Amino acid sequence: MPDFITSPTTLIPIIIGVVVFLIILFTGYIKAPPDTAFIISGLRRKIIIGKASIRIPFFERVDKLKLQLIAVDVKTSSAVPTADYININVDANVNVKVSSDPQLIKLGAENFLNKDTTYVAKVAREVLEGNMREIVGQMTLEAMVNDRKAFAEKVQENAAPDLNRMGLEIVSFNVQNFTDDQNLIENLGIDNTTKIQKKAAIARAESEKEIEIAKAQAKKEANDAKVLAETEIAQKNNELAIRQAELKKEADTQLAIADAAYEIQKEEQRKTIEVSRANANIAASEKDVELKAREAEVTEKALESEIKKKAEAERYKAQQYADAKLYQQKKDAEADRFQREQEAEAQKAEAEAAKFARMQEAEGIAAVGKAEADAIRAKGLAEAEGINAKAEAMKKYGEAAVLEMYFKALPEVVKNAAMPLSNVDKITMYGEGNSSKLVGDIISSTTKITDGLTAATGVDIRALLAGFLGGKLADGSAPIVPPPVPAAPPAAESTPDYTDNTDYSEDTED
Numbered sequence: 001m002p003d004f005i006t007s008p009t010t011l012i013p014i015i016i017g018v019v020v021f022l023i024i025l026f027t028g029y030i031k032a033p034p035d036t037a038f039i040i041s042g043l044r045r046k047i048i049i050g051k052a053s054i055r056i057p058f059f060e061r062v063d064k065l066k067l068q069l070i071a072v073d074v075k076t077s078s079a080v081p082t083a084d085y086i087n088i089n090v091d092a093n094v095n096v097k098v099s100s101d102p103q104l105i106k107l108g109a110e111n112f113l114n115k116d117t118t119y120v121a122k123v124a125r126e127v128l129e130g131n132m133r134e135i136v137g138q139m140t141l142e143a144m145v146n147d148r149k150a151f152a153e154k155v156q157e158n159a160a161p162d163l164n165r166m167g168l169e170i171v172s173f174n175v176q177n178f179t180d181d182q183n184l185i186e187n188l189g190i191d192n193t194t195k196i197q198k199k200a201a202i203a204r205a206e207s208e209k210e211i212e213i214a215k216a217q218a219k220k221e222a223n224d225a226k227v228l229a230e231t232e233i234a235q236k237n238n239e240l241a242i243r244q245a246e247l248k249k250e251a252d253t254q255l256a257i258a259d260a261a262y263e264i265q266k267e268e269q270r271k272t273i274e275v276s277r278a279n280a281n282i283a284a285s286e287k288d289v290e291l292k293a294r295e296a297e298v299t300e301k302a303l304e305s306e307i308k309k310k311a312e313a314e315r316y317k318a319q320q321y322a323d324a325k326l327y328q329q330k331k332d333a334e335a336d337r338f339q340r341e342q343e344a345e346a347q348k349a350e351a352e353a354a355k356f357a358r359m360q361e362a363e364g365i366a367a368v369g370k371a372e373a374d375a376i377r378a379k380g381l382a383e384a385e386g387i388n389a390k391a392e393a394m395k396k397y398g399e400a401a402v403l404e405m406y407f408k409a410l411p412e413v414v415k416n417a418a419m420p421l422s423n424v425d426k427i428t429m430y431g432e433g434n435s436s437k438l439v440g441d442i443i444s445s446t447t448k449i450t451d452g453l454t455a456a457t458g459v460d461i462r463a464l465l466a467g468f469l470g471g472k473l474a475d476g477s478a479p480i481v482p483p484p485v486p487a488a489p490p491a492a493e494s495t496p497d498y499t500d501n502t503d504y505s506e507d508t509e510d
Helices: 008-028 102-112 117-136 141-146 148-164 184-423 434-457 461-475 505-509
Strands: 029-031 036-041 046-049 052-054 061-066 070-075 087-098 168-180 426-429 497-500
Touching: 036 102, 046 052, 046 102, 061 102, 070 117, 087 102, 087 117, 087 148, 102 117, 102 168, 117 148, 141 148, 141 168, 141 184, 148 168, 168 184
Parallel strands: 426 497
Antiparallel strands: 029 052, 036 046, 036 061, 070 087, 087 168
């Protein structure tokens, strides 16, 4: 795009011009209907009828001029004397309108612009009434009454120039009525009526006379026609009978000839039929033989074709079956090979997984074994160190420490020895001395534990205890304190019932 168009100094006036044009277009657009003339005045003068145009706002104006028909009822306001000096009143119905002629519409715009139809009808009525009074004075009463059309045409011709000078034109002019105060028009009507009635009576008599003459003439003519018709009918009947006899004779002759000819023809036909029938039988036999031969050939060819087609079909079927079977075997072999390959792959993967699992398991077992060995070794070392420590302590504490440990452990030993008895619900003892035996068994168990300690440690607990107690008793420095009584074993669900069923009757007698 050129720079001078896009420059602000050039673009702004163009925009303003477009805006002004749009404003003029939207505010000045007018459209005139067919029955109204829009007259534009101002900068120009223009008349629009049934078209559209644009007026320039503020510089031009639009005025309306109605073009539709205007009905005007024209009556003489007072009696008007005719050419024969008879005062009458005239009533007429006239249709006028503003003319669409370019010259006349300018005159109509000058006189009736923006005026309503009532004003136009009033002006036209005054003009038409004056012209109608003028024509009434030029014609006789009888001429006007007898020829209303001539009267209307004269009034219309006389008033048209005056209306045209105002821009109006007469569309129609119809006289409605003539009236007078002396009933002269009515009397003229009576005279005319009498004359008409007289003429009508004479015409009626003449008509009746002519009717009677016509009736007699018609009756005579009818009778003559009837006689003539009956004579002609009789003649025609005679001619008909003669003709019928002749026709019957001819018919009988022709019938006899026809019968004879029929018999002759019948015999000829019979002979011909027999010959034709014999020929037909011979031809039929020949055709039958030929047909059977043809049927045999057709049957032979059909069987040959059927057997051949059947053999071809069987061969095609066997070939298709063999191809399908071979194809299926190939597919089965491929599927079997694929399945074996997949199974081999799966077994290989499974073997690798099992191998990996066994390797992991072996490594775990090795780790567990190593951990257990380390734990056992550590435990053994710890126990050895503990034993060494105890041995060193024993050496340091001497016999007194051993005895102290013994006495502290003795209640627990006795408790553990009696623990099995807590699980016994009921003990029934029979015989003599069983209670003492039970206690002796418990003490024996304790003694066996002590012996076991002596054997394990190499320390004679009994000798050590006897020497210790003997020394204390000889010195008198320590009282004899009985060992602590071991705690009773925990109660079971039901307290054991130590029932002594020993029979002490013999001891009592002793």
